[in-house]
Each structure stands twice: as C-alpha cells, then as structure tokens.
Amino acid sequence: MTGSVGQFLVLLSLLVATTGAMIGFYAGRVRTKEAVEWARKFAYLYAACMIGATLVMEYALLTHDFRVGYVEQVGSRAVPMWVTIVSLWSSLEGSILFWGFILAIYIAGAVRFTKNEHADFMGDSIGVWLSCAIFFSYLIAAPANPFGLVANPPFDGPGPNPLLQNHLLMIIHPPFLYLGYVGMTIPFGFASAALMRGRLGAGFLRPIRASLLLPWCFLTIAIMLGGWWAYEVLGWGGYWAWDPVENASLLPWLTATAALHSAIVMERRGVLKGWTVTLVQASFLLTVLGTFMTRSGVFNSVHSFTQSAIGPTILVFLAAALLFAIVLLSMRIDSLEAEGRIDGAVSREGMFLVNNLLFVLLTFTILIGTAFPLIVEAFKGKQMSVGRPYFDAMVVPIGTALLFLLGVGPALPWGRAKQGQALRLLLPPAALGVLVAGAGFALGSSNFWTLLTLFFGGYAAHVTMAEMWSPVAARMKRGENVGTAVMQAQVRRGRRRFGSYVVHAGAVITIVAIAVSSTMRTSRELQLEKGQTATVGKYGVTFLGAEDRQEPHRLSTIARFRITKNGKEIATLAPRMNQYQTMREPIGSPDVYSTLAGDFYISLMNVDVPTQRVGISVYQTPMIAWIWISVILMGLGGLIALIPARAPRVAIASEPVLPGGVPAES
C-alpha cells in the first residue's frame, strides 16, 4: 500500500514536470502573466509530489515496511532510529529520490523568491528546471525505482551501508553535497533563460548570483565535510587523495567560484557576460558529470554503490544538457555583447580576469587528470590511474597564484591605477607577509612553496582586514563611535561586501593550513605490547590494553592508549576496529587528539586481543583543524553575502550599470 502511494506520486511528478516544462517554455515565448502563473503552479505541484514521495519513503522506512523494495534493501529493525531516517541516502535508489526531494525544494524556493519579479524570463527558467526534474523523476520511476514491490517480504533486513553508521560526518556530508550539487540547477535555468531571451541585464544578474551563491556555500562545506570524514574514518591520516570522486565534487566548485567573481566584473564593468553564463552552465554540467562518476560504478571508492544501470542514462542526460548549453551559447553569444571594457591590466578587474583564468586552468588540470584513465581504459582497455604527484605538482603553483591574487586584487582600485598609486597600495601589506613567512621559518618550515604560501597568506590577510576595516574607519572619521560604525558599515549596509571578505579570510586560512599541514606532517608505525611505551617526538604513547565490546549492530575491538606530551598526560585515545554483521571485514576507526596547534592521530593497523599486541600508525599533523574551521567560515561568509542589503528590488531597479561607472555601494 505504502509502496503504491509512493509509486503513484513519482509517476504523477513525472507527468506534472513534463506538462509544467512545456507550459514554462510556452510562457517564455508568449510572456503573458497568465502563462507564467500556470508554469509557477506546476512547479509547486511538482515540488509537492516529490516531497510527498520522499515522506512516504521515510514513513515506510520508519514503519519497517519490508514490502517496499528500498526498505527491504537497507532497512533493519536492529539499527537505531536515526540510522533508519538517514538510510534514505545510504544507497543508490534512495539517494536519487533524495536528489529529487532537494530539487523540488530548490525549484519551489526559486519560484517563491522570484514572485512578482522577472515575469519575462521566469517561464523559460521554470521550463529548464522542470526539464531537469523530468529526468530525475524518470530515474526514480524506472531504472532506480525505490518503491518496487517485494513479493515475499522478509521480517528483517540487512540495514544500511556500515560506513554510514560508522561516523556522524557521513550522515551530514551527503545532504550538504546534494544541496550544493542540486542547487546548481537553478542558476543553470536562469542562465539558459538569459540566453534564450538574448539579453542579460542588471536585473537578471541578481537572481543568477544569489542562486549560485547559495549552493556554493553548501558545496564549500560539503567538500570540507567529505575530507574531514575521510580523515576521521579512513585511517591514513590525510583528508584528500585526489580520488576521482573527490575531484568530482571540487570541479563544479571551482567553476562556480570563478562565476561568482566574473559576475562582479560583469556588474561593475558590463563585460564578461557570455563568460559568466558559460561558467554557470559549466558548473551545472560538472555536477551532472560528477553524478555520473559517483553513481555509475566507473570509479570505485567509498562513494560508489553497487554497479548500477543508471550510468548510461545519466550519460545521455549529460550529453543532452551539454548539447543544449552549447547550442544556446553559440546561437546567442553575440547578443551578450560587452557594454563596457577593461582599461588596464593592473586594476581590480584585471586581477579578476587572471583569477578567472586560473580557476578555469585548475578545473581543466583536475578534469584531465581524472578523466585520462577512463579514456585510456575505454580505448585501450588498460587500467591505470594518475598518481597524486601529478595533482600536487599542478595544483600547488596555481593555488599559490590564486592566493597571491586574493591579496593583490582587492588592494587595487577599479579602473586604471596610476603608477605611484598602485605601488603605494601594494607595498605595505608585504610587511605582514614577511612576518608570517618569518614565523613559519622559525617554527621549522623549510619548504619553498609553504614559505611562499605563508608570505602571500600574510599579505592577503592584511589586505582583507584592511578592506573590512575601511568602511568602519570612514564612518568613525565622520564622528560615529566604534559600535554604530561597525553596525552601520558591515551589518546594515555592506553585508555583501563584508560577507565576501569573510569568505576571503576563510580562504586565506584554508590555503595556509593546507600548505602547513601537508608539508609538516610526520608519521610513524609502531608495534606495541600491553604496558609498553614508545616515544614519538615530544609525545609518549603507552598501550593500555585492548578489549572486545559487543554492541547491538556491531562488534568493536577497542585499543586504549595513554598519550603524554613532555611527560604530562594529555589524553587517552581509543582507536577501534568495528566489525559489522553485514560485512566480512572490519572497518578501522582511528582516534584523534585535536588541538588548534596540531593533531595527534592513531590508527589501528592490527590488533590481537588474546596476546594484547597492536600495530599502529601514528600521525602528527600541525594546523589541520584550521582547515575545517576556516572552510565553515567561508560558507558562513557566503551566507552573509547572500542576505540582501536593504530594499534590493528598488536599489537594483534604480541603479543602472553604467559602462565604466561605479555604483554607490559594495
């Protein structure tokens, strides 16, 4: 019964999406208020169907209705309730349904927030969104149907993938990633509508920017959560392996970041219109490519579920979307002609331009490294992969250059800078750069790239802080006290500007923390008996003993270690091996003593309870906790920038972008 209701809602959503998409494109042609209104209604109706279907699935999971195919696959009466709830995204079929759910929320939200606005392009936008919805509803209805009926329902099921149960981060990482990935559909729809309409005005820029920034925030945090999860669970002491699936999440982030920057140049100077639209479309296409890579089983990793038949279907969708984007671009690119022009290279817009080229270069570098083995295998049948040194060698210089721009760009004025002026603006921050690099050298860093990163990091930190401070200082000069000046300048008027500098501050810390943690990490392997102590640098590790512990859904072998630093006890670490009933092999669970200065990380390699012997890997990594914190800061900064400043509709409407002109705020 439950299964049939879900099935019905999915089929209904397919019908609604198809009809709604046609109405949307029709409304885009005739541009009458009534047609657009109907398209909006169908968008809401689609959202209702999809959200309803997801709720039905959750109901089936919670009531352990094993007549429903997906519940039979991942349900279990033995697991805790929260595991049951999140098992919606623990396997292929459920995760695609969850995708549809998020898409529904995004579409409904986009329609809601553009109420009374942009009537002339909402039709096409809704048409594009619902076309994407058709594809996902089709996936849910046919090749990845979670509502299939089970003829002889069992009393109990196997439960979801143990990896999902093994760590809290695995539960919050997927929703964030989906919110990032799926959200790229909305700016794609806006950008496509802009191309169909053949014009990209100032009023159109705001929805594109906002709808790109929101998923960008989620994706930023999702990528970090994935890395953090790998660090906390996989036991090799690192967080990023240039795994194809990790790369898949990074690629759309890079193009989206580039698009967010080029959109600013477009707003200020009236140039880079076609370029911005291309980047927005590329971001969406790369999320589809990423979905293909993770869901089709062409790559094997913790992310690939069982070999599935949906790979070719996603590939067809990718090809169709790519073709659509290319045809639209080539037909309409001339109509997005520049209204302004860029005067000089040594200017803020010049730096924006270089920034964009570097982001695109980075995207290509990683895309080539990721796709190369696939292409070789497809044509020559040989299996190989591109090793980590390729990515490191290519990404480190480009990343460092981006950090350099992060400092220099905001320090330069818009338009052509006079020679003396540029020098006067660019020199002072170097002092902090030298200071930070000097501190790094004194603390033992001798790697050239790390020291260079520290120098640029200090430089960029100075510029970022100065830019955040300058509007406050201007107000204080006019006689406001500190409190009101900060309130007025950052919170009330300059939220967008303030938010972007918070993102920049987070990015500076992230890049510095990545450089320091990856070049100054040390690792040791130890074999210990009960009571034995080993010395690792300043730390002492004493093996206190190992024991087995039976838990409802798993058997854990826990080894305990006392950690001392300079002779003083600081922590007890208890890495484990978890044996789940449904898996043959145990999953290791390392334990970390984390401080802002650095982490002390123990991973169990092997453990023998009867003889009380263990083999462990010990990793000491400085500054790694800063990565997690600063990336969250980046996400928060993005959200701050997203909150519209006072009365945006009026402000935008009355603020034409003059070629070469400078609007009042931001």
Added chain:
Amino acid sequence: MTADVMSATALTRRKTRWFMVGAFAVAAIAFVVIAAGGINKNLVYYWTPSDLYGAGDKAYGATIRLGGMVAKGSIHNLGGTSGVEFDVKDATRVVHVKSNGVPPQMFRENIGVVVEGTMTRGGYFESNRLMVSHGNDYKAPEKGHPVDKQELQRLMRSTEGLSNS
C-alpha cells in the same frame, strides 16, 4: 580627421585582439604540454604478476599497483615494524614482494592483496603500501575462498590506506 583617429583605434584594437588570441594560444599549448608531461610521469599501472613480466624494463621504477594472491607458506614476518616478505601470484607467474610497515589486520595466506610500489633490479617488488581485498557484501568465509578478480580490481582503484609517500 575623426575617421583617421577612428581607424587608428580600430587598428590598435584589432592588434590587441590578435595579440590576446596569440598569447592565449601559447598559454593553452604550454598548459597542455605541461599537463601531458605531468600525467605521463605520474601514471600508476594496475598490473597482475603476468602483466608485470610482460612489461619488461618498463616495470623498473614505474609506480605499479600489483594485484594477486598471497602464495601459501610464503609469508615471512620481519618482526616489529620492519615489514613482511611474501610472494604474490596469479595463474602463471609469481613476484616476490618486500613490503615495509605494519601489515593490516586481515593479511594472511591465500588472500587477495594489492601492493603499491615498484620493481627493483634486485628481482623483487618493493612495496610501501599493502591493501587486503575484502568484499562489501556479506559472504560466509569459505575455506580456500578463491580470489575474486573484480574484487581485486576494485581494490586497485580504491584510495584506502593511501599515504603521502
């Protein structure tokens, strides 16, 4: 007069445009050359013992993930953290492996393994990474459980236990 100025600016503009296109092309070619070189130098080959012998001299110094079964009675524990020595075999060939570091929990005879490292001129495979093949699906552990070829391939592609070395 205006026409002259106009055509002059148009000319400079066209020149600038061509210069930009040229610079862009040079940069793009340089990027492709660098990237291709980088990929070529850093390929990781997924081989069986037979593939390894078939590759001849190419195997020396290349990064290889060698997949096969641990031969019965070949494991020698070197004690402590100094590592293990064992033979990895497929249907026809055998490679002697010296692996440094602590072996993982499940390491034993007759099990599928993937070792990452390179072939040395000394005639043995030096590995700095040892991964044990295991399936995600539950199967009752059988005696003499045959090495699952797909499972080995899955392991070769995994990033489990990846280190920076």
